[in-house]
Amino acid sequence: MADEMVLRAQRFINVTYSNGALLGIPKLEENGRTGWTVMYALTRALQYEMGISSLSNSFGPTTLAMLGEKYGKVDETTVPSANFCRVIQSALYCKGYDGGEIDGTYNSRVKAAVAKLNLHMGVDGTYPGTSLWPKVIKGLFNMDAYVTVNDGSDTIRAIQRWLNGRYILRKDFYVIPCDGHHSRDVAKSMLLAVQYELGMADGVANGAFGPGTQAGLKSHTLSVGATGVWAQLFSAAMVLNNRAVAFSDSFSSGLSDAVQTLQSFLRLPVTGLGDFQTWSSLLVSYGDQTRKGEACDGVTAITPARAQALKDAGYKYVGRYLYNPSTTSLPEKEIQPGELATIKQYGLRCFPIYQTWARSVDYYSVRQGVVDCMNAAYKADQHGFKAGALIYFAVDYDAVNDEVSSHILPYFKSIRDQMNRMGSPYRIGIYGPRNVCSRVSAAGYAETSFVSDMSSGFSGNLGYAMPENWAFDQIVTKSVGSGAGALEIDNNIASGRDTGQGDFDAPPPLKQDIGFDLSYLEALATEATGYMKSIGRGEQSNNIYTRRQCLETILAQDDVITAVARRYRMRKALIQTTAFWEFCHYGTEDLLKDAGVVYYYTGAIPDWAADMPGVNKFHDSSTGIAQTQGVTAINAWNHAISKGLVEGTPLNASDTRPSPDADRYKMWWRVNQDKAFDAQTVGLIHIWSAAGKKGDLQEEAPMRAPALDYTSSEIYDVLRRYQGYVEPAYSDATLRMPLYDIFESYNAAIRGA
Template identity: 75%
Template structure:
């Protein structure tokens, strides 16, 4: 909303300084809205009025020193000129205070606003009265707020005011915002406060978590009964890390209990004391870097010797990369052949990471999310990760909050949506700074966070609490082992939310199928239509969908079918043949049965079934693309869950509620329906437990023989002469799909 007085301030700058030319800037837009452009112009105008020759947007040490040397403080007795005063008045309006009439007079209205500004900053005890001191002027000429904004916390604001009031006279301490939000400036100010209380002189205290600060903190362990400024600093750090405590000078038993909870959350010794590891975790993202992690990640191949070195050093989980687009840089970054077997043999576990570039905001887009998710899932399947593994997609740069909103969240939504379209073979995690991890997770786009806390200077780490769903906390790079076992790794603290995987599919000897080349669609469709016509099934009479529609449905879900085939090491043609054949045979009778199922479970005939001639109560029906019933869906998925191939709850195939729940999924969700087909094939090969028992055969594999393909296709439909006959008819269809898949995969 436009503010008349801000507009007058903009007009004052334009009129007085030649539409900005005198200040080396463009003419200000007189829109009545404050912002950095206006504050920069006012800063330059102030410098100009002080006689500073080199004007800058930055209110730096030179400007601050000049103010102190020339005026000491600014008030009605020292303000050097009317324009200087108008600049002050304009800045007050841009900060939301009354600046008078911008008439060049340091009058009672200006004085009242200055007094209020000092109080809001928390420095009125240090700077009583109505004068503006240099550090307050510096704080006036920026976009910091000194009242709570955007649902800021009053407790956090009181801490910010306390810090300002206690330390503003120190040389390197500047007024921080009092807006009720933790931030980079607040985090640095907390470290300066710690250093000042440790007795560090101006010029020595620098806001860095160095050896001197660490040594000092080790001698300031606090426990129940302690009191004073150190308790204030500690409780402030707890509040800023979103722990439910009071900002207080007394270490109470309630505080000790909250400290224990925080320590448990961060996987520290839960002793309830403000010890060095706890201080460290509150003040810097990486915490106490001497902590031994239970997990590590790196870009180096895990050989048997390195695996043993890692295990001997206390590591049980290893993070490795699924893909490396470079053929020369970091040649061992991608998981190497046989490496997962080595990890398993050593008794270690592994979690997969996906990162190609991901080091600038320009990388992230919806389209990139689709590409990355598909490539990550296919690579995970290729390397042998089983369903349910969590892939960590990387945000490996300092993503500021606006970039998280504009780029990172849409990217992860795209990753999530694409994973769903693939049939949800893998879970999604996020690697990155705290803010990115927390925001991505809060939107439901990632289940757990792998936090890049080692990058303590990232704005996405400074001033942000640890994500509630953190799985791995990356805190330091180190070397482990010696000789052939020597390896450089990133040391990660483990929360237990992600155990990684300890068992993997073996690397296949044959090529796995990949995405279909749509330029081959016409040729594929012609061969399929010619074959279907040759067996008297050209589509049409009594069928709901044409052969073209059936083929387009199968191809439109190619990603999910491809992912399932790779995940379970079966030929894609096995899924395509079954789904296409069943969909081609979807008839009006099937529609009537579907309507009957809806009526049985809801008591209402659905709109699409009201005109059908016969709709009567029916518990279950074969429905959806691949004509799967709720019962067979449950039986097949139960079989895969028991075999460790699928995550989920065991359901009761005799329960109407369970059958209805599954029927709705296979009826309404094509991806779920098609992703169930491989489980039906696996269940059929395993002997169809719970149904018409069959002799178990080898599970579907990339090297399945024609005899095995026939058996699985036949078992999908049932048993008896009709099932045998239909399986014979589907074998040439399988051969056609396999022919085109072989062309695409190259052998």
């Protein structure tokens, strides 16, 4: 919303400084809205009025030093010019304070605004009165707020004001925001405060968690009954790490209880004391880097010697990469042949990581999420990870909050949606800074977080608490082992939320199918539709779709079909043949029966069938792209659930009561509406059929489950069983076999035999 006084401030800059020309900037947009562009212009105007020749957006050390040297403080007695005062008045307005009409006079309204500003900053005790001191002016010329905003915490604001008031006279301490939110500046100010209380001189205290700071903290363990500034700093650090405690100068029993909860959460020794490891975890993201982790990750293959070295060093869980697009860089980054068998042999467990580039915001998009999800799932299956493994998708750069909103969240939503579409073969985790992990997880796009806390300078780590769902906490790079067992790893603390996998599927003896190559589309369409035409199937008077439309619809589900085929070690052609054949036969009589099913369960004829004559009630029909009956789909899914092939709750195939809540209708509706689900269901029906079709009107003798090396007779039997046990199922299966061969010939060419 436009503010009249901000508009006047913008107009003042444009009129006084030749539409920005004198300040080296473009003309300001006069819209009455403050922002960094306005604050930068005001900073340059202040420098201009002070006689600084080289103007800058930054309110840096030169500007600050010259303010002190020239004026000491600014008030009605020292303000050098009317325009200088107007710049101050404009800045006050842009901060939400009454600047006094921008009339160039340091009047009573300006004085009242300055007094309020000092109070809000928490420096009124150090700077009483109505004068503006250099560090306060520096704080005035930025976008920091000094009142609680955006649902901020009043307790955090109290800490911020306390820090400002106690340390503002120290050389390298500047006014921090008092907005009720933890941030990078607040985190650094806490480290400076610790260093000041340790007695470090200005110039030595630098806000870094170095050896001197660590040594000092080791001598400041706090326990119940401790009082004073150290207890106050510790309680402040607890509050800033999302612990529900009071900001107090007393280490109470209640604070000790909260410390124990935090220590348990972070997997620290549970002492209830404000000890060094707890101080470290509160002040820097990586905490005490000497901690021994049970997990590690790296880009080096785990050989027998290295596995033994890791085991000897106390490691249980090893993070390894599913994929490396480079053929030259980091040649062992991707899991190597036989490596998972070695990990299993030595009693270790592995958690998979997916990262190709992922080091800038431009990488992340909805489309990239689809590609990465498919590739990660295929690679996880190829390497031997069993269904349900957590794959950690990486955000390996310092993503700021706006980028998380604009790029990272849509990317992970795309991964989640694609994984669901493919039948959820694997679960989704995230690797990244704290803020990224927390936001993606809160949105429901990741189950667990692998936190890149080693990157302590990331804005996404500074000022953010540990994600509640953290599984691994990456704290330091170190070397393990010697000789043939030597390797460099990232040392990770493990929470126990993810223990990886310790058993893996053996690689299949034959190549599995991969995604369809669209360069083969026209050739496949010519053969597949031509064959159907030659046998007189499809595009009859009652058919709804052309053969080409049917084929393209099936190929649009290729990601799902590929995922199902790879997961259950069957050929894609089994699913493609069945779905394409059935869809080519979908006609007006099927549409009429579909309308009848809706009519039966809901009591109303659907709008799309309102003009169709003779809609009769049916409790089931062959529907969807693969002409799947609700009862058949329920039997197939129930079988898969019972065998642990999929997760879910079994449905009652005999529940055909006339209600939208009937189990038969719920399954029928899903295969009718969800093409991806229907394609997945075809694969499960083939598995159920091979197992003997338990629950069907006529069960059959069990046969070998669908496999990559199915013989022609096995392919025929599974295709026939899908259609039933009476004619024309047998004769149609004979006709389906050449169609299977067509699909398989293209799949074989694409996968490389």
